[in-house]
Amino acid sequence: MTDTAVAAAPAAPAAEKPPAQLDDIMLAMDVVDTLRHDQKITERELAEGDREEDLIERLRTIYRNQGIAVPDEILRQGVKALREERFVYKPPADSFSMKLARLYVTRGRWGKWALAAVAAVGIGIGTLSYQGYAARTELTQTIPAAIERIAADINRDATVDAVRQRVAALVTDGQTAARDGKAEAARAAVADLERLRDDVRSEYDVRIVSRPGESTGVWRRPRRNPNAMNYYLIVEAIGRDGRALSRAITSEEDSATRVVTKWGIRVPESLYRQVEADKRDDGIVQNNILGRKARGQLEPTWREALPGGAITSW
Numbered sequence: 001m002t003d004t005a006v007a008a009a010p011a012a013p014a015a016e017k018p019p020a021q022l023d024d025i026m027l028a029m030d031v032v033d034t035l036r037h038d039q040k041i042t043e044r045e046l047a048e049g050d051r052e053e054d055l056i057e058r059l060r061t062i063y064r065n066q067g068i069a070v071p072d073e074i075l076r077q078g079v080k081a082l083r084e085e086r087f088v089y090k091p092p093a094d095s096f097s098m099k100l101a102r103l104y105v106t107r108g109r110w111g112k113w114a115l116a117a118v119a120a121v122g123i124g125i126g127t128l129s130y131q132g133y134a135a136r137t138e139l140t141q142t143i144p145a146a147i148e149r150i151a152a153d154i155n156r157d158a159t160v161d162a163v164r165q166r167v168a169a170l171v172t173d174g175q176t177a178a179r180d181g182k183a184e185a186a187r188a189a190v191a192d193l194e195r196l197r198d199d200v201r202s203e204y205d206v207r208i209v210s211r212p213g214e215s216t217g218v219w220r221r222p223r224r225n226p227n228a229m230n231y232y233l234i235v236e237a238i239g240r241d242g243r244a245l246s247r248a249i250t251s252e253e254d255s256a257t258r259v260v261t262k263w264g265i266r267v268p269e270s271l272y273r274q275v276e277a278d279k280r281d282d283g284i285v286q287n288n289i290l291g292r293k294a295r296g297q298l299e300p301t302w303r304e305a306l307p308g309g310a311i312t313s314w
Contacts, residue, residue, distance in 0.1 A: 200298065204240070205291070
């Protein structure tokens with residue numbers, strides 16, 4: 001008989017601790033929940049370590065009355081879990097990451113407002129940029145071009161040196177203001193040139209008023225020289241279409257400039273008396289043209305030399 005070696009049987013694996021059953025965990029959580037419902041008593045008894053057994057006994061009684069058999073080990077785990085706040089939700093620390101996460105989660109609430117704000121800022125920046133560009137364009141291109149164009153128009157129509165001298169002065173004022181970034185002054189120069197162009201191109205007769213019920217002439221004693229006498233004929237500017245034109249007239253009495261259709265122009269006493277006699281005959285001034293304003297001139301050409309000066313009320 002042959003001896004056969006018998007292999008030793010493998011050693012039995014060491015017993016492993018079975019994982020906690022889900023039912024046990026749920027039961028422990030229920031124990032914690034039960035303890036929280038009686039928070040005041042629980043806090044007092046947990047504060048006194050030697051009364052833990054009393055607390056467990058109370059729990060045992062509660063579950064027994066419900067017909068539930070809970071092992072003491074589960075009860076102790078529940079009490080321990082409550083002490084450790086194992087099943088209590090603790091919010092994460094308010095870190096930068098959490099702030100970003102909250103912003104992302106709530107984007108539906110604030111996103112449209114943020115988008116509107118960004119759009120408003122973008123529109124504002126765009127508007128300011130456009131306004132700055134428009135202002136620069138006006139000062140460097142639009143106004144200089146307008147000044148040159150209007151000045152050329154006036155000089156083309158001008159027939160006297162006084163007009164050209166006035167144009168040159170306004171051109172210098174406008175160009176200097178534009179170069180210095182003074183938009184208001186530059187625009188004012190353009191407006192003055194436009195008015196000058198209208199004046200130079202205008203044509204009218206300065207006619208003495210002689211309609212019934214209206215004054216043809218008045219006289220005044222000047223405040224500064226009561227011994228003197230100033231004589232005025234009331235006139236109006238009648239255009240080629242027969243209509244009265246508005247004129248800007250500066251009164252020598254108060255230095256105020258007013259836009260009027262009738263004004264008094266100072267004349268020598270001799271001329272005043274001639275017109276007075278002309279009207280006395282039949283109530284009408286036959287020789288009623290005092291001066292004529294031709295295209296290309298600034299002032300009318302008078303039928304005789306006048307001392308200058310005007311009034312706008314009488």
